[in-house]
Amino acid sequence: MKTSTRPIALYSRIKQHLVTQMDSGKLQPDDRVPSETQLATMFAASRMTANRALKELSEENRIIRIQGVGTFVARPKPDAALLEIKSIAKEIADWGGIHSCEVLLLKKETPTPDIAAKMGLSADNPVFHSILLHKDRGVGVQYSERFINPEVAPDYLAQDYTKITPSDYLLGAAPVQEAEHVIEAVRCPSHVRSHLQISATEPCLCLTRRTWSFDRVATFSTMISPGSRYKLKGKFNRGKTNG
Amino acid sequence: MKTSTRPIALYSRIKQHLVTQMDSGKLQPDDRVPSETQLATMFAASRMTANRALKELSEENRIIRIQGVGTFVARPKPDAALLEIKSIAKEIADWGGIHSCEVLLLKKETPTPDIAAKMGLSADNPVFHSILLHKDRGVGVQYSERFINPEVAPDYLAQDYTKITPSDYLLGAAPVQEAEHVIEAVRCPSHVRSHLQISATEPCLCLTRRTWSFDRVATFSTMISPGSRYKLKGKFNRGKTNG
DNA sequence: TATCTATACTTGTATAGACAAGTAGTAGCC
DNA sequence: GGCTACTACTTGTCTATACAAGTATAGATA
Incomplete structure (x- = not known):
């Protein structure tokens, strides 16, 4: 001993x-x-x-x-901005052990009524929409989805959003005043199925945390097929927002 | 600028x-x-x-x-023991902002067939069973549930398990060889409803991560009523297992 | 009044050195 | 062979000091 x-x-x-x-x-x-x-x-x-x-x-x-x-x-409720950025990064880190990810899609498009309402926008007001595909080391696949109001988008997005790296995108967010987080379990949506190459008939549960703030909606999801075991792994390499 | x-x-x-x-x-x-x-x-x-x-x-x-x-x-897959302990602590930290918790129940009882099978025990082989109720700062309630094989239980459990503190229980676990994690969404079980004073008819989703290892089963759950917003908060005060 | 400046205080980073404590291997002794 | 003592190396902690950089304020200046 x-x-x-x-x-x-x-x-x-x-x-x-x-x-x-x-x-x-x-x-x-x-x-x-x-x-x-x-x-x-x-x-x-x-x-x-x-x-x-x-x-x-x-x-x-x-x-x-x-x-x-x-x-x-610190206040028991930390600043929403800090929380929103950190929690997303941490979630990826803790749940997925992600070491790399890539932006599959980053374009302007009209939000769904649900998203638009949450962002205080009209449904025909375009938003930045991106899907980030996170590949962990051979065990599973996850993705993040974000909607950002172009009018209050971070500078790097407004200037040339093709050059940003996923980590910039995840960690270098614009200041946020307030955010709300909702956890829910839904069926894997079709556009995600296509990205993750999951057939429409294949059962797939989508465990989702959605974050709303005044200028963005961020969704982090883990795909779980019924009965599958999702093994936790690794650690995300933390970054800093300031260059 | x-x-x-x-x-x-x-x-x-x-x-x-x-x-x-x-x-x-x-x-x-x-x-x-x-x-x-x-x-x-x-x-x-x-x-x-x-x-x-x-x-x-x-x-x-x-x-x-x-x-x-x-x-x-470090290996991409960190040691399961480290992972199991850290992930539970982190999960509480990141999802709940828990600053205190208490053991509601810690006793020997016969496991359910499901649990027994996962632990490699017969259904009449008693296990340690505990429920830890985590109170965050006024927003929500969470609980953890653990089943531990008495034959391989940590020393402090075998000796006098009424004296352990919740943090000892969470962080000072016995070594684990391997662990599997499953994420699922289920209805809030009745014995948890009674502890959390949620009526049987009140809808309540129970977002659960379950961890199996060779000698124990640990479950961490967050209770979500449909439509409710679960706000993320705060940070858990990290501790060390060594005195 | 409005603006600039010096100052005092804060945290952030970095150095050089010191001792403690843990590990692994080697040499020497019984 | 088996044991002990020593040595070399590692990380852990701590000190005293230094300069950089960010902030707030009092006071001087235009």
């Missing part, structure tokens, strides 16, 4: 201290968290140690760090 | 270099990755900078770091 004799690391104790304060309510959402320098003094640590604690808490979405301003307790 | 003028950070370039090597096949799974010291020399960087690059790649599950041994390229 081997047990770790190493004491709890200092950066970890700083993290724990802050988490306790947040969970107990002493630090409320939007409250300012002590700066790296202050934490370093409080715990007789170097700034780098405090930096590590705050950095990890930031990655865990417990706090928000703004260069030049400070660090603040 | 504000664009970042900051050049790509050195640690980021090191990451990119390694990712390129892995994606191109120059670095194969299980291959040894240059040590922190070697990378530091290669990029004229300090060891801490190389450390940061490797640390982040490790968090992204692209590499595996072993203290005293070295760093290696």
